[in-house]
Amino acid sequence: MRIASAEVLVASPGRNFVTLRITTEDGVTGLGDATLNGRELAVAAYLAEHLVPLLIGRDAHAIEDTWQYLYRGAYWRRGPVTMASIAAVDTALWDIKAKVAGLPLYQLLGGRSRDGLLVYGHASGAELPELYDSIREHLEEGYRAIRVQTGIPGLPSVYGVASSRNASAGTAEGTDARYDYEPARRSAVPVEERWDTRAYLRHAPGVFEAVRNEFGPELPLLHDAHHRLTPIQAAKLGKSLEPYDLFWLEDVTPAENQAALRRVREHTTTPLAIGEVFNTIWDYRELFEEQLIDYVRSPVTHAGGITGLRRIFDYAAVYQIKSGVHGPTDVSPVGLAAAVHLGIAIPNFGIQEYMQHSPATNELFRPGYAFAEGKLMPSETPGLGVSYDDVVAAAHPYEAAYLPVNRLLDGSMHDW
Numbered sequence: 001m002r003i004a005s006a007e008v009l010v011a012s013p014g015r016n017f018v019t020l021r022i023t024t025e026d027g028v029t030g031l032g033d034a035t036l037n038g039r040e041l042a043v044a045a046y047l048a049e050h051l052v053p054l055l056i057g058r059d060a061h062a063i064e065d066t067w068q069y070l071y072r073g074a075y076w077r078r079g080p081v082t083m084a085s086i087a088a089v090d091t092a093l094w095d096i097k098a099k100v101a102g103l104p105l106y107q108l109l110g111g112r113s114r115d116g117l118l119v120y121g122h123a124s125g126a127e128l129p130e131l132y133d134s135i136r137e138h139l140e141e142g143y144r145a146i147r148v149q150t151g152i153p154g155l156p157s158v159y160g161v162a163s164s165r166n167a168s169a170g171t172a173e174g175t176d177a178r179y180d181y182e183p184a185r186r187s188a189v190p191v192e193e194r195w196d197t198r199a200y201l202r203h204a205p206g207v208f209e210a211v212r213n214e215f216g217p218e219l220p221l222l223h224d225a226h227h228r229l230t231p232i233q234a235a236k237l238g239k240s241l242e243p244y245d246l247f248w249l250e251d252v253t254p255a256e257n258q259a260a261l262r263r264v265r266e267h268t269t270t271p272l273a274i275g276e277v278f279n280t281i282w283d284y285r286e287l288f289e290e291q292l293i294d295y296v297r298s299p300v301t302h303a304g305g306i307t308g309l310r311r312i313f314d315y316a317a318v319y320q321i322k323s324g325v326h327g328p329t330d331v332s333p334v335g336l337a338a339a340v341h342l343g344i345a346i347p348n349f350g351i352q353e354y355m356q357h358s359p360a361t362n363e364l365f366r367p368g369y370a371f372a373e374g375k376l377m378p379s380e381t382p383g384l385g386v387s388y389d390d391v392v393a394a395a396h397p398y399e400a401a402y403l404p405v406n407r408l409l410d411g412s413m414h415d416w
């Protein structure tokens with residue numbers, strides 16, 4: 001089963017997505033997600049200029065060999081552009097293999113290990129009443145676990161907080177009446193935000209105390225510190241949130257320094273999640289072997305596809321570490337579908353992030369996964385269960401968009 005063609009498809013149904021479509025000589029097609037938020041065209045060029053020519057004529061069934069060929073063959077290994085490109089090829093080949101087998105993809109990964117994937121949604125609000133409304137809306141939609149992000153007194157905009165309901169101007173997800181937060185803005189240069197760590201550390205524990213008082217002790221609550229703290233600040237935050245029993249505290253320190261998590265771990269029993277900016281199993285070695293984290297955040301889209309992420313999860317399982325796959329709208333429905341097939345099959349599933357795509361995005365991809373009673377269920381059709389509508393795509397051409405940058409109050413650049 002030889003690969004006849006591979007096309008790099010870039011479309012922007014409210015936000016930019018990069019998709020790889022591989023077609024075999026028999027006419028079987030497979031899709032892979034290669035979306036790298038804010039740097040989309042770098043991956044599109046890597047695929048079109050450097051990988052597509054290598055794919056033509058290769059055996060579409062040889063997934064592992066193709067993965068090794070592209071990873072080792074590049075010589076310049078790892079990094080988000082390379083690994084998103086490999087992920088797209090890998091996912092598209094799994095899609096093809098499952099279609100040829102006539103089975104939903106998860107059946108090729110060992111079959112079903114659970115009824116569905118527990119997901120968490122994003123609730124946010126500048127002030128507590130708006131946050132409560134957002135949490136209630138998510139509960140009414142069926143969510144059974146909630147990420148909580150709030151405004152901070154003195155800061156005009158904060159990571160993870162939707163500016164307002166129906167806030168369409170300047171946001172990438174269009175006019176949907178939702179509280180969901182989309183940080184990438186369509187602008188020539190990134191928007192600049194301001195940050196005050198001390199104000200954040202003073203404010204956050206009171207928010208979680210208020211949410212626990214309002215919604216009770218049972219609801220799983222998550223929080224993302226978005227890589228902004230020093231190790232001792234992160235330790236202080238984890239300790240101060242312990243009374244509110246978080247499901248996890250995410251991205252407390254910049255992810256490059258794995259040893260930073262050692263300091264955090266010494267001081268708090270709040271579970272830690274990290275890895276959405278990691279690309280390979282090597283990025284986790286120290287964190288796993290020293291048991292410094294509890295959940296793995298890498299998405300299929302950025303970690304070398306189903307093959308790459310499955311290997312990371314198996315390694316994590318040795319240390320009782322579970323999955324917590326990144327899944328906001330900066331991975332396409334193709335990437336999310338791959339995560340759902342993987343999550344239903346692996347033994348050490350933890351939770352799946354699920355921030356619903358816009359109607360325009362779903363019209364383009366028509367994903368077959370379903371959300372009910374707080375869980376995602378995989379499509380039962382052969383393959384990934386996602387399609388790509390070229391007519392819809394043509395109506396949504398690429399538009400440059402950037403994630404914000406972040407400065408401290410004195411103007412110094414800080415981690416966004």
Ligand SMILES: [Mg+2]
Nearest residue numbers: 224250251276
């Ligand atoms: Mg995060």
